[in-house]
Amino acid sequence: MSGSRIPLDYETAKKLAASQDTGDRRLVASRADTQPEILFFLANDASAEVRREIARNDSTPRQADLLLCGDPDEEVRSGLARKIARLLPSLTADRVGQLERMTLDIVEALARDQAIAVRRVVAETLKDTDAAPPHLVQQLARDLELSVSGPVLRHSPLLTDDDLLSIIGSQPMDGKLVAIAERAGLSGSVSEAVARTQNEAAVAALLGNQSAQIREETLDRIIDMAPRFEPWHSPLVRRPSLPPQAAARIAGFVSEQLLKVLETRTDLPADVRGAIRSAVQQRANAGNPARGGAEPLGIADPAEEEEPKERPMDRARKAHAAGKLDEEMITEALTKGDRGFVLGALSLRAGAPLEAVDKIIGGQSARGVTALCWKAKLSMRLCRQVQLRIANIPPSSVLNARDGSHYPMSDSEMVWQLEFFGLKG
Structure with a gap:
């Protein structure tokens, strides 16, 4: 932290660090030009406010940061986590000296912290970087607290398809599945695994993720189940590059309002749009929207839709x-x-x-x-x-x-x- 622009000489800093006034000690603890030995001394200060400044100060020696890993004050550890996790992307593979090793030890300890808030800070800071230790990302991705694992599952470039498939196979909570389904550029194999869970929220998120690769056979399987999962209907209707056959099947069970949305899609062939237009008119005349398992609007479908099953x-x-x-x-x-x-x-x-x-x-x-x-x-x-x-x-x-x-x-x-x-x- 920058502190005052007026230089602080050693004797003045030493005197202020020993002051009975907490404000004096906080001032010294916050300054970037305070001598390392004084910062280390203040890492043991009785005031949590002083130790919080030490934890946030980029000039604090790493030995003092290591000491603050076990600080009883959660805000001290959270401030330290924010600073230390930010330093990781600057560590290159050929820099594995004592200072770098200590930095890694500190962030790994904070990633295991008992306080959710501390682990969350580490996860939020590391979620986008490709420079974090892979084992640390794996640990955060499997954290039982969604506010910790969610950002990493949703964004980390270090998670491979095999990692994601393993996590899906462990039957995680809904929120973790949703976070995976929302990943940019999700592969076809991971999309298939999400679809197979039949998790209502996760599959809805997958369908709404326009960058996710969804194979045609995966989409067909989702459409098979969709009549009994109403939250999937809107993202299905708006799914980019929707195959004509899929559009025809979807039109058999979505609401009249969504049918009108489907009708306006200019990327569908004229005969499909015409059949959808006819269905809109038929529903308007009947005043009774079709539900589940309708015929695919005059377009050949290899199999009849099954009746919706109870959830x-x-x-x-x-x-x-x-x-x-x-x-x-x-x-x-x-x-x-x-x-x-x-x-x-x-x-x-x-x-x-x-x-x-x-x-x-x-x-x-x-x-x-x-x-x-x-x-x-x-x-x-x-x-x-x-x-x-x-x-x-x-x-x-x-x-x-x-x-x-x-x-x-x-x-x-x-x-x-x-x-x-x-x-x-």
Whole structure:
């Protein structure tokens, strides 16, 4: 930081650094021309305000920065993270001296900080650079906190297709899938993997990402499922370079308003636009927009549209309302790999928002999942299967029943776990 333009001699700086006035010490701590040994001395100051200035000061010796990594004040560590992460892009491969090694050690420690705000600063600073250590980017991309992982998943040029496919395969929370789907220039293979999740928000984001490469067979698969996912309809209608056959199929199930948008597309062949125009008129006359599985407007389609299937959450709601959402039904869904239904069942039985359930399951925390199953009043036997089959927790990390059938944590521990995820016990 620049501080005053008037030079500060060593004796004056030393005197101010020992002053009882916090303002004097902050002034010295903020100046770029303060001697390194005085800055190091002030890194141990009793005032967090002084240490925050030291953390932000580019002239602070790296040894003092290393000391501030473990500072009890979160703002000190956040300021340090912002400064240190900014320095990484300037480190070249041939500069691996002690100073550079110390800089890397500091940013790696801050990327593991217990405070979300600190990790978020590191992620936001490094999200666009291609000079960060790849293992550090991998760590941030897999952070359980979306505000940390999201920026890296959305922007980092260091994440390869294999990295992204691995993360998608780990069944992350919705927000992570959305961040991946919004990446510029997303490849066809990653787009295919996003589509296969059938995640409503992520596929909508993928369709809205005009730079994403979506293969024709992937688009066909999305259109097969689209009648039961209304949020996909608008981005489908506006998707650039929409194949005529796809446009004809889409016209069979979107709303009258979107049908009119489709009709105005000048990139479609005249016969397709004519068929869409006829459909608009037919709906206007009938006053009853078609829903799902309509004929493709007189243009040959190799297969009929299937009737829209009920969404997993809707099926779970019906079963719950009928008093049939019991362990037997959930076990059957587990056996079939019906992940969406199991998540819906946990949400309804636990009285928890689906987003919170998805976050707990996606976090792969054996304790968090166990607490959720406890709140949903499931047996510990079934809870173990949820850990293994839905949360994908390794067998060695799964929590097992105590004394044959009892939950392994106390009620108070269970409540604490739920509160950690923002739920009431």
